[in-house]
Amino acid sequence: MSENFSERLAELPQYLSGHLLLSVSALILGIAISLPLGVLASRSHRTSGPLLATASLVQTVPSMALLALMVPLLGGTIGFLPAFAALTMYSVLPTLRNTVTGIVELDPAIVEAAHGVGMTNWQRLWRVELPLAAPVIVAGIRTATVWVVGTTTLSTPIGAPSLGNYIFAGLQTRNWMSVVFGCVFAAVLAIFLDQIIRLLEVALRERKRQLGLGALAVLLVVVAGGLFLPLIDLGAQSTRDAVTAQSKTESADKTTGRSLAGQTIVIGSKTFTEQYILSELIERRLVEEGAVVKTIQNMGSTILFDALRNNTIDLYVDYTGTIWTTIMERDEAIERTAMYIEVAHYLRNKHGILTIAPLGFQNAYSFAMRQDHAPSLGARSIADLKPHARELTVAGDPEFFARPEWASVRDTYGLGAITTIGMDSTFMYQAVRDRRVDLIGAYTTDGRIIAFDLVILDDPKAAFPPYDAIVLLSPEAQQNKALIKATAWFANLIHDDLMREANRRVDLDSQSPAQAADFLYRATNASNNCYLCPLRQ
Amino acid sequence: MKRRRRTKNPKSRPVLRVKRVSKIFADGGRAVSDVSFDAVEGELIVILGESGCGKTTTLKMINRLIDASNGSVEINGQNVSRIDPVHLRRTIGYVFQGIGLFSHMTVAENVGITPALLHWDEERIQIRVDELLAMVRLEPEKYRNRMPAELSGGQQQRVGFARALATSPSVILLDEPFGALDPITRDTLQHEFKHIQRSLNLTGVLVTHDVTEALLLADRILVMKSGTIVQFGTARDLVASPASLYVAELMDMPKRQMRQLESVVG
Numbered sequence: 168m169s170e171n172f173s174e175r176l177a178e179l180p181q182y183l184s185g186h187l188l189l190s191v192s193a194l195i196l197g198i199a200i201s202l203p204l205g206v207l208a209s210r211s212h213r214t215s216g217p218l219l220a221t222a223s224l225v226q227t228v229p230s231m232a233l234l235a236l237m238v239p240l241l242g243g244t245i246g247f248l249p250a251f252a253a254l255t256m257y258s259v260l261p262t263l264r265n266t267v268t269g270i271v272e273l274d275p276a277i278v279e280a281a282h283g284v285g286m287t288n289w290q291r292l293w294r295v296e297l298p299l300a301a302p303v304i305v306a307g308i309r310t311a312t313v314w315v316v317g318t319t320t321l322s323t324p325i326g327a328p329s330l331g332n333y334i335f336a337g338l339q340t341r342n343w344m345s346v347v348f349g350c351v352f353a354a355v356l357a358i359f360l361d362q363i364i365r366l367l368e369v370a371l372r373e374r375k376r377q378l379g380l381g382a383l384a385v386l387l388v389v390v391a392g393g394l395f396l397p398l399i400d401l402g403a404q405s406t407r408d409a410v411t412a413q414s415k416t417e418s419a420d421k422t423t424g425r426s427l428a429g430q431t432i433v434i435g436s437k438t439f440t441e442q443y444i445l446s447e448l449i450e451r452r453l454v455e456e457g458a459v460v461k462t463i464q465n466m467g468s469t470i471l472f473d474a475l476r477n478n479t480i481d482l483y484v485d486y487t488g489t490i491w492t493t494i495m496e497r498d499e500a501i502e503r504t505a506m507y508i509e510v511a512h513y514l515r516n517k518h519g520i521l522t523i524a525p526l527g528f529q530n531a532y533s534f535a536m537r538q539d540h541a542p543s544l545g546a547r548s549i550a551d552l553k554p555h556a557r558e559l560t561v562a563g564d565p566e567f568f569a570r571p572e573w574a575s576v577r578d579t580y581g582l583g584a585i586t587t588i589g590m591d592s593t594f595m596y597q598a599v600r601d602r603r604v605d606l607i608g609a610y611t612t613d614g615r616i617i618a619f620d621l622v623i624l625d626d627p628k629a630a631f632p633p634y635d636a637i638v639l640l641s642p643e644a645q646q647n648k649a650l651i652k653a654t655a656w657f658a659n660l661i662h663d664d665l666m667r668e669a670n671r672r673v674d675l676d677s678q679s680p681a682q683a684a685d686f687l688y689r690a691t692n693a694s695n696n697c698y699l700c701p702l703r704q
Numbered sequence: 705m706k707r708r709r710r711t712k713n714p715k716s717r718p719v720l721r722v723k724r725v726s727k728i729f730a731d732g733g734r735a736v737s738d739v740s741f742d743a744v745e746g747e748l749i750v751i752l753g754e755s756g757c758g759k760t761t762t763l764k765m766i767n768r769l770i771d772a773s774n775g776s777v778e779i780n781g782q783n784v785s786r787i788d789p790v791h792l793r794r795t796i797g798y799v800f801q802g803i804g805l806f807s808h809m810t811v812a813e814n815v816g817i818t819p820a821l822l823h824w825d826e827e828r829i830q831i832r833v834d835e836l837l838a839m840v841r842l843e844p845e846k847y848r849n850r851m852p853a854e855l856s857g858g859q860q861q862r863v864g865f866a867r868a869l870a871t872s873p874s875v876i877l878l879d880e881p882f883g884a885l886d887p888i889t890r891d892t893l894q895h896e897f898k899h900i901q902r903s904l905n906l907t908g909v910l911v912t913h914d915v916t917e918a919l920l921l922a923d924r925i926l927v928m929k930s931g932t933i934v935q936f937g938t939a940r941d942l943v944a945s946p947a948s949l950y951v952a953e954l955m956d957m958p959k960r961q962m963r964q965l966e967s968v969v970g
Contacts (some may be wrong), residue, residue, distance in 0.1 A: 274802075276800060276801070276802040276804050277804060277806065277807070279769065279800070279804065280798075280800050280804030280805075280806065281806075282769055282793065283767070283769060283793060283798040283800060283804070284793065284794070284798065284817050284818050284821070284867065285790055285791070285792075285793035285794030285795075285818055285821055286790070286821060287790050290821060294806075294817075295806055295808075298808045299806075299807065299808055372808070
């Protein structure tokens with residue numbers, strides 16, 4: 168528990184800083200856009216209508232989708248820029264709407280008085296309208312602040328580190344401390360910024376210069392702090408460093424020369440446990456070769472692929488079945504090795520991406536149910552489910568039911584009558600254990616399959632495509648022979664049981680992904696360098 | 705084309721001259737038609753009429769809060785349509801119907817707003833503000849830094865008067881300035897206003913629907929109905945020889961009320 172705490176604390180500078188800078192800069196630009204627009208719109212109904220409608224429309228786009236859409240719109244850029252763009256758009260509406268309302272609803276007598284004493288339009292705006300509408304405008308800015316700080320947690324999947332990293336990683340690895348960390352600090356940040364803005368408004372209205380300068384100073388110190396935060400070591404890096412140091416000394420004699428010395432390699436990972444572990448594992452190996460590794464975790468699947476294709480990241484682990492169905496848009500089931508070869512060819516020819524030999528395990532989708540439930544249905548394979556389809560409920564991650572292989576499985580085995588529920592993968596294993604659903608679309612390497620006494624149903628017609636884990640290198644990264652060699656080191660070394668055990672350690676034993684990666688690292692080291700091993704079945 | 709410079713002679717020439725102004729709104733509605741009157745220096749003209757008769761529209765055409773559709777307004781011989789409206793309004797005092805103080809500014813800032821817009825230096829503004837507050841009987845030390853919301857209605861309108869007089873305007877316009885006040889305050893303020901207007905020799909136009917107020921304050925009264933002038937003259941003229949039954953009844957109203965009052969009180 169306390170170790171978990173200190174590890175989370177060690178991540179705080181990076182996440183908090185990312186979050187703070189992202190939210191504050193998006194808010195500043197958002198206000199800089201919406202205030203003048205609001206003033207302009209308040210002058211004529213002809214502009215205010217369409218402007219407010221457009222801003223409202225942006226607001227109705229789910230924030231997660233808006234963030235994700237920015238990536239292709241910005242030509243596949245990931246990280247700060249698309250998150251900044253989406254959050255800025257998101258922050259516009261409350262300020263814009265309140266600026267328009269604040270000005271339009273001023274007492275017309277006051278506006279006439281401003282004209283009457285001889286103010287120009289500009290003076291009327293600055294001396295009368297803005298000061299009088301300020302409380303309403305500031306209320307809008309405060310709403311925008313709370314929204315933006317909250318929504319910034321969703322910029323994690325597009326590669327911008329934020330407090331969302333705590334939440335995404337914590338949900339996937341069942342690390343509730345991590346989730347709480349993310350929520351608490353996001354809330355603290357939102358309240359802090361909200362109160363600073365409130366104080367600034369009070370200072371302006373009541374002309375308390377000292378209060379205003381004080382609040383401004385606190386804000387500046389905090390933002391400046393955000394810039395320097397990542398440089399601070401909260402002293403709890405220790406556990407991880409210790410582990411790294413340990414394996415470093417162990418393998419020091421094995422590595423002759425550091426082939427990647429001084430190079431910076433960017434590794435991407437998706438949003439689930441196995442991906443965290445594998446990115447840590449590869450990072451360990453590359454660091455050993457002298458590379459400076461930057462890991463961008465919790466990225467959306469297709470965002471990751473785009474980032475690799477345009478060299479924003481150097482490498483990540485994907486699965487043949489995922490490429491097959493979502494990128495190549497094929498839906499026929501095909502034999503495992505054949506798929507690997509076709510996928511590798513396709514990636515090379517179409518996108519210039521290099522596929523390193525498979526890691527050795529499959530993380531396929533498959534149906535799992537309780538050990539004691541299966542015999543009562545007489546079910547050994549998916550084919551046995553058809554007569555019971557009408558009474559059965561299957562849970563899967565939301566992506567699962569959107570994938571073409573679900574349609575293929577459903578049609579192959581005649582399961583059209585089955586009830587489906589989408590839920591986060593964190594909860595579905597518990598759901599099937601606790602009899603709230605009958606089946607789940609499980610990941611075959613998930614540690615909870617064994618731990619929860621689940622059984623995986625056979626797939627005699629091979630309707631689920633194979634999902635071999637493969638390391639993919641970007642078009643630029645594959646020019647780097649030393650990098651290819653270093654990553655190929657893991658080829659065929661990680662079999663299903665090993666990966667399942669590593670996942671189990673994180674999901675059920677509350678180990679950190681780094682610790683599980685350490686376990687994997689030792690296990691693969693023990694099995695020797697198997698660079699040219701044949702594909703294991 | 706070179707504009708002919710007129711020789712200034714305030715005694716013989718009216719300070720304010722309104723010539724055949726009309727206002728037709730965009731929807732075609734005719735608010736004011738063919739209204740003419742003038743005011744010599746130190747004269748207070750009261751425009752008297754029911755609400756909706758066009759009296760406020762007429763007033764606003766003088767400082768161009770509303771632009772006239774036809775006709776012209778001259779101040780000191782200069783056609784106001786040739787003066788930048790912002791500049792024009794800084795030289796004309798205006799007292800608003802709803803008092804119209806800026807609620808986010810102190811009393812001093814409200815009074816000093818037009819001088820500030822004219823970039824007077826701060827010391828000069830301060831001196832002028834104190835002078836004006838004293839004139840409208842608000843002790844400067846006590847009221848200078850108060851916010852409008854802390855004042856009574858009567859005190860607020862005193863500030864309103866002070867603000868209108870800040871730049872010693874050649875003409876002052878008053879849009880039902882006593883309308884929002886209780887009867888006792890109204891009575892006091894009317895007397896004080898008349899006193900100030902006399903002593904400063906102010907030229908002004910005041911709009912009201914209150915016949916007694918018009919009779920008490922006006923040098924000349926302009927009676928309006930449905931956007932047109934019914935009669936223009938001194939109170940004596942209007943009472944002695946009303947131009948129509950409407951004027952006669954209007955002028956008789958205070959007396960009638962007095963008689964009713966006497967019959968009630970006994």
